[in-house]
Amino acid sequence: MRVKIENEVLFIHREDVPKYNKQGSIVRNSYFWALRSIAGRANSRYDWEFESEVWLALQRMLISFAESGYLPTQETQLEFASETEEIPKVLRLVSTIIS
Template structure:
């Protein structure tokens, strides 16, 4: 998922947020609701925002879903631009584009 930082807020690009599908995969829908539950702002048309205070919880959640084997790494890894700084709390679930 493409991500970027601005003023100690982590943003995940709207187009990379998993979709909720009624009657869809339980794991994928659970992933959607788990991300939404810890986001400080989530809207269909905008990038989702995550406060610095929950980055550790976000990293643990992404690791859990990644290790479950039901979702691919591209769906559970944060992708930062090559010149971006990756915060320590997010290193275990991050990569560079």
């Protein structure tokens, strides 16, 4: 998931957020609701926002869903742009840098 950090807020690109589908997978829908439950803003018209206070919970959630084996890596990994100064320590286990 493409992300950026501005003013201690992590933004997940709105096109990369998991989609809720009433007829969809239970795991994917649970993932959607879990992410939404800790987001400061979760609206399909905007990037989803996660304040720094929830980054540890976000990290644990991403690791848990990644370990389930039901979701591909690109849906459970935070992708920072190469010009990112530094990935916060609490998010390093679930992050990568893309070019």
